[in-house]
Amino acid sequence: MNRTLHRTVGPAAFLAILLLAPGFLRAEDDIAVRAEVNKAFLTIGDPVTYTVTVTHAPEIKILNRIPAPDSGILEVKKIEEIHRTEKKKIVTGRRFTLTTYRLGEFVLDPVDINYKAGEGAEQTIQTNKIYLTVKSVAEGEPKEDIRDVKTVVPLTKHTGKLLIIPAILLALLAACLIYRNRTAKGGAALATETVLTSGEEALARLAELFDSDLLKRGFVKLYYLKLSEILRVYLEKRYGILAVESTTYEIMRAFRDIPLTTELKEKLNYVLSSADLAKFAKWVPQPAEVLSINKKAEEIVRESTPAETPEGEAPRGV
Numbered sequence: 001m002n003r004t005l006h007r008t009v010g011p012a013a014f015l016a017i018l019l020l021a022p023g024f025l026r027a028e029d030d031i032a033v034r035a036e037v038n039k040a041f042l043t044i045g046d047p048v049t050y051t052v053t054v055t056h057a058p059e060i061k062i063l064n065r066i067p068a069p070d071s072g073i074l075e076v077k078k079i080e081e082i083h084r085t086e087k088k089k090i091v092t093g094r095r096f097t098l099t100t101y102r103l104g105e106f107v108l109d110p111v112d113i114n115y116k117a118g119e120g121a122e123q124t125i126q127t128n129k130i131y132l133t134v135k136s137v138a139e140g141e142p143k144e145d146i147r148d149v150k151t152v153v154p155l156t157k158h159t160g161k162l163l164i165i166p167a168i169l170l171a172l173l174a175a176c177l178i179y180r181n182r183t184a185k186g187g188a189a190l191a192t193e194t195v196l197t198s199g200e201e202a203l204a205r206l207a208e209l210f211d212s213d214l215l216k217r218g219f220v221k222l223y224y225l226k227l228s229e230i231l232r233v234y235l236e237k238r239y240g241i242l243a244v245e246s247t248t249y250e251i252m253r254a255f256r257d258i259p260l261t262t263e264l265k266e267k268l269n270y271v272l273s274s275a276d277l278a279k280f281a282k283w284v285p286q287p288a289e290v291l292s293i294n295k296k297a298e299e300i301v302r303e304s305t306p307a308e309t310p311e312g313e314a315p316r317g318v
Contacts, residue, residue, distance in 0.1 A: 030056060031125060032054070032055045033052070033055075033111070033113050033126070034127065035051070035108070035110070035127035035129075035130055036050075037049065037050050037130055041135070042133070042134055042135075043134070044134060044135075044281060045099055045101060046099065047098065047099050048099070049097055050095075050096045050098055051093065051095045052066045052094055054092050055090070055091045056089060056090055056092075057089055057117075058089075061115060063122065066094045074099070074106075075099050078097035080097075082095060103135065105132070105134075106131070106134070107129055108132070109129060110128060113125050113127070198305075199234070199238070201234075202301045206294075206298055209226050224278035224279050225275075227294075228279065230297075231243075232244045232246075234301060238305070239254075248272040252265070252272075267299060268300055271300065275293075
């Protein structure tokens, strides 16, 4: 029995998805088989139900067991056995709950069902192919982004924060007055201090992260939490968007109105989506992928950093 799962690309795949994804019946005499999924388009981490059933007359004997899909691409979360009777015929099969953390278009190849009718020779019947398309959240309609779910913050907490803000401002004003008074009396000169631009600060923090031993010690999630935070802080300072508390989808949507090159937007989506996978989908990138992500993260900062001064950012755009 040949049972494989592989990728496919091209417009033909989308037509086949629409025609074949719900499954169709293949029948020979008193036996029929069906393969189907509950949805053909899904985002990373979404569950999908894949069902293979065989409907046959009581005198027909099924000779093989329905195999699970390739676990290298689709992760099997649950398997249910099917056995019932419909209109004097027997219905058997298996129902698989699957998920995947890989992007692309995939094909579940036909399942071979071997059977014998009475004393006759062994025969084989095949199910139909099943097509699946897995997209990142940023490519399709947003359902849920790969991020921690925040609890609802009571209104009293917001009220407390609003009261704290004036107190902080008053404290800062008092500190400034005291400092100014002491400087005037003592005639002390202010020490020269180097102020980094947002781009220089981001590159310095990235270099420090790249030189760390977090990945060697197995702290993959922490590494990509820090990488994502560095880029989001930079984007917020550079472009004035709410990047730190936004999802990857929300950030990419904000950049629709910001004149960046298509190449730079693709790099940004690649790095942030990869960081999301490592943080929340337990994805562990290979060494070559780590280097690629690191390189693109640096390029995002370098290519989007204008000739700016510490006093303020340059206008938006590249």
